[in-house]
Amino acid sequence: MSQKASRADFEARLRQVGALRYHDKHPFHALLHGGKCTPDQVRAWVINRYYYQCSIPMKDAAFLSRVDDPALRRAWRSRIEDHDGHGENEGGIERWLRLADAVGLDRDYVASRQGVLPATRFAVDAYIRFVRDKSLLEAVAASLTELFAPKIHADRIAGLLAHYDFADDRSLSYFRRRLDEAPKDVAFGLNWVLDHADSAEKQDAAVAALEFKTDVLWSQLDALHSAYVTPARIPPGGWQPGSHLARVQEPCL
């Protein structure tokens, strides 16, 4: 039976999950950030990642629906606002659709979530269900992949700006905004997990939850890579390259 780790050691163990398993180690990211993706590979990423983006507020609502502490609900609620919009802020989902415009896709098609790879759906849906079914501690721990996100967003902005004509402040506004939003969320989530994982068993569960979440992210890139890079075998129902482009737009990739 393992012993409860100190707060610092437990935090180090959580961070180690990212060092070993976060999807910035996946080859698709190197292709994307290095400018090696074809226009259609970028589009496939935009279409599939949209499914993740637009599911996140449902995940957060599932979390809220299980929290009986108003203070925790209040602290968490901004995540939904960040994605769905609030007042002047159009929200992360709308910003993602701006990226869809910029890469020449029909935004209504992207928003319809048709053509999303089945493996993407299964992985993302598994995350919503995880948050609905597991302990609150595990649900918050699963959100801690945001610990590792600022670096990937910064790399992505730099890489896309350097390599793709479609990339500019407007099309990449999703990522810039996340650089501001994510640190606040993750500082709260990390402290909450460090406070509430008050036994070795709970620490193990939190680490397993974070590993689960890295699997959710990794599986999405594996599905993209397998369908559109190597061996480039698109499963039945997946988006076909060249289809569902915006009608009036100049090609911008």
Add this chain to the structure above:
Amino acid sequence: MSQKASRADFEARLRQVGALRYHDKHPFHALLHGGKCTPDQVRAWVINRYYYQCSIPMKDAAFLSRVDDPALRRAWRSRIEDHDGHGENEGGIERWLRLADAVGLDRDYVASRQGVLPATRFAVDAYIRFVRDKSLLEAVAASLTELFAPKIHADRIAGLLAHYDFADDRSLSYFRRRLDEAPKDVAFGLNWVLDHADSAEKQDAAVAALEFKTDVLWSQLDALHSAYVTPARIPPGGWQPGSHLARVQEPCL
């Protein structure tokens, strides 16, 4: 708005889903049945497919838990017995572990479900949840991939016997048994769907459910192929070739 199809046309439409999307079209099956899989690729298939096998009775129990008609529950219950065993019948899960023995794997490792690819878990878990959450009609319709299974089981028995030393009556007993069991189940399920899909909308929902199920199966082979064939990139946590072999057994592949 579409019109309700005749019983015969609706059945043809269901069968067409298999013709277009069933996983016998996936290249991994051609490799396996043609003797082109390495021993470790066969083992990876056995490990991952076990996760599906051992989840099926949970799926069927989720179905039973939602049925208020004793006659339907009685007709459906044999599916659980077929997998979990009953009296003299050791059940399909035990027969699958016999296949794990035959390919030289540590059966306790296989039964532990460690090393299963995350994408396999997500797909299979999505199926259990689908049956728990959707209408009974959609749940039964999703089971109709068994319409297409007898051919794949027969091909598999012939292909494995022809190409692999481990294959014999004992190790392949799972597939032989399913050749007897599946036709009874699927005849019942097909008739139930044909009887209960009494509107165009319900017929569409049944077809979509069957498509969903083909996605569940296809995604499992995509995950296997991507991890162990091309590009042979094993995701974090996936089984490592050469590991968890049975200690005392002669190599039999």
